[in-house]
Amino acid sequence: MAINWFNYSxxxxxxxxxxxxxxxxxxxxxxxxxxxxxxxxxxAPTDFQQGEAYRIIFIHVPAAWMSMFLYVMMAIWAGIxxxxxxxxxxxxxxxxxxxGAMFTFLALWTGALWGKPMWGAWWVWDxxxxxxLILLFLYIGFMSLQAAIDDPRRAxxxxxxxxxxxxxxxPIIYFSVKWWNTLHQxxxxxxxxxxxxxTTMLTGMLIMSIACWMYAxxxxxxxxxxxxxxxxxxxxxxxxxxxxxx
Amino acid sequence: xxxxxxxxxxxxxxxGFYVWGSYLVAFACIAGEIxxxxxxxxxxxxxxxxxxxxxxEEKRNETTS
Numbered sequence: 001m002a003i004n005w006f007n008y009s010x011x012x013x014x015x016x017x018x019x020x021x022x023x024x025x026x027x028x029x030x031x032x033x034x035x036x037x038x039x040x041x042x043x044a045p046t047d048f049q050q051g052e053a054y055r056i057i058f059i060h061v062p063a064a065w066m067s068m069f070l071y072v073m074m075a076i077w078a079g080i081x082x083x084x085x086x087x088x089x090x091x092x093x094x095x096x097x098x099x100g101a102m103f104t105f106l107a108l109w110t111g112a113l114w115g116k117p118m119w120g121a122w123w124v125w126d127x128x129x130x131x132x133l134i135l136l137f138l139y140i141g142f143m144s145l146q147a148a149i150d151d152p153r154r155a156x157x158x159x160x161x162x163x164x165x166x167x168x169x170x171p172i173i174y175f176s177v178k179w180w181n182t183l184h185q186x187x188x189x190x191x192x193x194x195x196x197x198x199t200t201m202l203t204g205m206l207i208m209s210i211a212c213w214m215y216a217x218x219x220x221x222x223x224x225x226x227x228x229x230x231x232x233x234x235x236x237x238x239x240x241x242x243x244x245x246x
Numbered sequence: 247x248x249x250x251x252x253x254x255x256x257x258x259x260x261x262g263f264y265v266w267g268s269y270l271v272a273f274a275c276i277a278g279e280i281x282x283x284x285x286x287x288x289x290x291x292x293x294x295x296x297x298x299x300x301x302x303e304e305k306r307n308e309t310t311s
């Protein structure tokens with residue numbers, strides 16, 4: 001029984017698959033947000049140095065991780081769409097951009113609100129902060145470039161170029177704290193070394209990260225379905241779907 | 247329990263403005279994004295049904311005239 005790998009690469013079949021995938025991810029996101037926030041505010045102890053202000057970490061770090069992760073995913077899908085001319089891949093890239101931009105803004109906003117009490121400044125032209133700001137501009141650039149081009153297929157190609165060119169910014173963000181060693185502290189969590197954080201704080205942060213991930217998947221799948229309907233509105237199956245929903 | 251009272255919880259050790267400023271905006275961003283996605287689909291479906299209606303009328307007019 002040969003597996004038909006390409007069965008779900010057709011927008012029509014993926015539309016229904018995505019429809020079935022959204023509820024489980026939504027439930028997972030809701031539960032994990034509740035658990036993560038509970039641990040973050042009621043289990044994790046007060047920090048000896050920063051007092052209670054450090055609790056911003058439970059949204060700041062997940063948002064920052066997601067902003068980088070989603071940009072890489074966007075670049076991968078855009079690259080596949082460009083290389084194989086597969087419409088659905090480009091639709092996925094288009095669907096990821098707004099959520100990625102939201103998480104980037106959130107990382108910058110919560111970072112500023114954390115920086116003010118701890119560093120004494122809302123904003124510093126620090127290597128990490130500046131490269132994250134550039135990431136926000138890249139997301140906005142991707143979205144506005146695609147919006148400026150009428151033909152979706154040409155918009156996909158143009159978007160793919162900006163996504164792929166911009167992906168070099170992701171390692172820059174990640175290693176900026178080490179290379180330039182400016183104000184933002186280094187990674188306290190890395191795959192290689194043991195974490196330098198208290199376990200409850202770390203658990204809370206990791207649960208919130210997975211919660212943000214589940215949320216991102218659910219929202220992006222919902223937006224992909226809408227994009228599929230928008231681009232396939234002339235097809236028969238959308239017509240039937242349209243007739244059925246009457 | 248870490249917090250002596252609810253007011254102690256909301257003061258967040260004096261950093262309430264910064265912590266709740268972060269979480270309120272985070273909640274607003276997530277809620278806003280969900281609203282936008284739902285709204286986008288609703289307006290699209292409304293738009294599609296209008297087209298669907300008008301094409302049906304055209305067909306009916308063609309056949310009757």
